[in-house]
Amino acid sequence: MAEYEARRTAVLLVDPYNDFISEGGKLWPRLHGVATEVGLLDNLRKVVAAGRAAGARVVFVPHRQWEEGDYEGWDHPNPTQRQMQQRHTFARGTWGGEFHPDLRPRAGDVVAKQHWGQSGFANTDLDLQLNQHGISHVIVIGVLANTCIESTGRFAMELGHHVTLVRDATAAYSAELMHAAHELNGPTYAHSITTTADLVRALDATR
Template identity: 65%
Template sequence: MTYPRESTGLLLVDPYNDFLSEGGKLHGLAKPVADAVGTLDNLRKVVAAARKAGIQLFYVPHHRARPDDLKSWKYPSPYQIGAARAQVFAAGTWGGEWHPDFQPQAGDVLVHEHWGGSGFANTDLDYQLKQHGVQQVILVGMLANTCIESTGRFAAELGYHVTLVRDATAAFSPEAMHAAHELNGPTYAHAILTTEDVLTAIGP
């Protein structure tokens, strides 16, 4: 695989403290898989390599919860109900802040927050990618079988070349990781790589 700087975007999905930092509301659920595959260190490596290569970085954040978000909604999903109940990534809290190692830098694009699983649905992600000339997207972040998969599927539907990085993400169980990369990923992703594969492909 080749990833031209001019037409490639790195999509960093939900790099929140609640997912990635000790004490985060969802960290304990993701920790066994994340530790097994080296998620945090691999995220650091991919993000650093992308920056060095001049690849545009897009932050693709989940909605930061507020207490009355779903008060008058007709059809919130089970996923949304659970997140609202737990106030995951709550606005104005430490859990809803970026992990210290993934603070946005000048030139990074912060996409509008997504309400469900897909970073494209009801956001400006597609518009931002097109404005930056991006045709190939590399997805990293959390979680493999929810927001990464939903965003990757949507990207493929819109005509982007989609790359998943199997060890720069995590899930709440090994079964969910297996489903994301061995069962579902091959139905839409053009490439499913390891971090080392990506570093080789985008490095000097």
């Protein structure tokens, strides 16, 4: 299990929107099975609470909130962006585009600029924010395991950060995608792949 120095550690909470993780959200029916099986919401709450209690930085890594005109005229929007264009996922000014009520920023948290694709780093200020706060270790949680979590975690590794993935504090649309994210792809870039219970114990040890 990795060891963490709280002042150099950040919990990266990726895309905790109602449309993803709340009953009634546009994407919740697709995520519901895996999210319920792993206890996603409870584990997200636990990791964020443990991070705050230990003195780690909590950083929100939000996807672009859809607005009228997004992706129109683009040469090659990706399939997810096409779906957002059709569904108006995470639309700005709507309930679905708000963060889950239990996972909202507090004083001292950082909210990075919104990412357009899958990586929380590409075309945002996330790298700047982590560097300015002296962060070396990142704990990546949220959704989806095989897209934004993987892209953000892999990019963090490329930038020289120590990366922790938390198996049961993320979810995907199927068990197969979770297997790929944690068993096949995760070990190629993550320094630690753990569970919420073990991570909370490790963070508690820093206090």
